[in-house]
Amino acid sequence: MFPQAPLPRTWRIRANVAVKRAVGELVHRVWATLTAWAAIGPDTPRGRRFGAFGEGSVICFPPTTIMNERYIHIGAGTMIGPHIALSAGMVPDQVCVSDPVVRIGDRCLIGRGSGIVGHLSIEIGDDVWTGHHVYITDQNHGYADLDRPISQQTQPERPVVIGAGSWIGHGTVVLPGARIGKHVVIGANSVVTGEIPDYSVAVGAPARVVKRLRPEPDAADGRRDR
Numbered sequence: 540m541f542p543q544a545p546l547p548r549t550w551r552i553r554a555n556v557a558v559k560r561a562v563g564e565l566v567h568r569v570w571a572t573l574t575a576w577a578a579i580g581p582d583t584p585r586g587r588r589f590g591a592f593g594e595g596s597v598i599c600f601p602p603t604t605i606m607n608e609r610y611i612h613i614g615a616g617t618m619i620g621p622h623i624a625l626s627a628g629m630v631p632d633q634v635c636v637s638d639p640v641v642r643i644g645d646r647c648l649i650g651r652g653s654g655i656v657g658h659l660s661i662e663i664g665d666d667v668w669t670g671h672h673v674y675i676t677d678q679n680h681g682y683a684d685l686d687r688p689i690s691q692q693t694q695p696e697r698p699v700v701i702g703a704g705s706w707i708g709h710g711t712v713v714l715p716g717a718r719i720g721k722h723v724v725i726g727a728n729s730v731v732t733g734e735i736p737d738y739s740v741a742v743g744a745p746a747r748v749v750k751r752l753r754p755e756p757d758a759a760d761g762r763r764d765r
Contacts, residue, residue, distance in 0.1 A: 574600045574621075589613060590639050598623065603652075610635045610657075614645035614665065624654035644703065649673070660698035667701055670709030670727065675699060677715045702737065722752065 577600035579585045581592040588608040593615030598605070603624045610627035619625065627633075627640035641657040643649070644665035651671045655661060658678040677699045681692035699713060702721030707713070710728040717731040725731060726742030735741045740750040 577601070579605075593617065593645065598625070599651075603654075606631055607633055607635065607640075610638055610640040612639040612642045614643060614647065616645055617643055617647040617649075619643075619647075619649040620651035620653065620671070622652045623649060624656060626655075627657050629658070643667075650709070657699075658694075659696040662699070663701045664703035664705070664721065666704045667707070668705075669707040670711070672709060673707050673711050673713070675701075675713040679715045 579598040579600075579602070581587075581594055581596060585605075585608075586592045586598075589611050590609050591612035591614075593613055595615055596613050596617040596619075598613075598619040599621040601621055603622050604626055605623075606626035607628045611625060613619070625641070628635050635658070637660055640659065641655055641661045641663075643655075643663045644667065646666045647663060648668040649655070650669045650673055653669055653671065653673040654675070655663075656674075656676045656678070658676075661675060661677050663675075678694050678696045680689050680694055682689045684692055695715065697716035699715065699717050701707070701713070701717075701719045702723060704721050705719055705723040705725070707719075707725045708727035708729065711725050711731065712729075713719070713725075713731045716733065718734040719725065719731060720735055720737035720739065722738050723735050724740040725735070725746060726740070728744070729742050729746040730744035731741070731746045733745065735746060735748065736751075738752040739748045740752065741748045743749075
């Protein structure tokens with residue numbers, strides 16, 4: 540038999556491209572299947588460790604950190620994106636002084652790469668959505684004593700509240716003592732340190748109100764908040 544002539548170069552290129560596409564599609568399908576299987580829901584072993592985990596809620600895979608789930612309550616129909624840090628307390632198996640420490644309401648959406656780190660009380664109302672990489676904490680670092688490293692000084696805690704129906708923009712930091720009202724918009728990359736009233740838009744570091752919104756008339760008295 541005569542030796543088989545090699546395929547023309549263009550055919551080899553086309554064959555390589557076809558193989559790469561097929562392998563790439565297979566990898567995407569396998570990854571999509573694995574991430575779906577590894578997601579945390581109310582009926583999974585990891586989900587049952589939470590203090591509450593509502594029907595239809597999910598923590599997408601992969602998370603970055605999940606710690607002391609028994610002090611974390613998640614409502615129904617809530618989606619928490621991948622690469623999330625979600626914790627209560629300082630160390631694993633810590634006995635916290637409040638329960639729950641972190642409460643996330645119904646139908647919330649917590650963006651990819653966000654962090655919710657509670658020590659005393661973080662309460663997120665129903666229908667709150669956040670952008671990616673939002674950080675929410677109720678504990679800060681003391682630094683008044685110049686003779687001690689900041690890491691060894693007191694870490695004061697102040698409760699954080701985010702009202703129902705609010706939107707927290709990408710990259711926002713919500714610090715201890717922040718009280719964000721209902722139906723509030725926080726602009727991207729803002730730093731929230733104080734109180735933001737209902738039906739308002741706030742931006743900046745520290746976040747300041749730049750616009751007031753008008754809700755529908757109150758059914759009881761027909762008034763509009765201003």
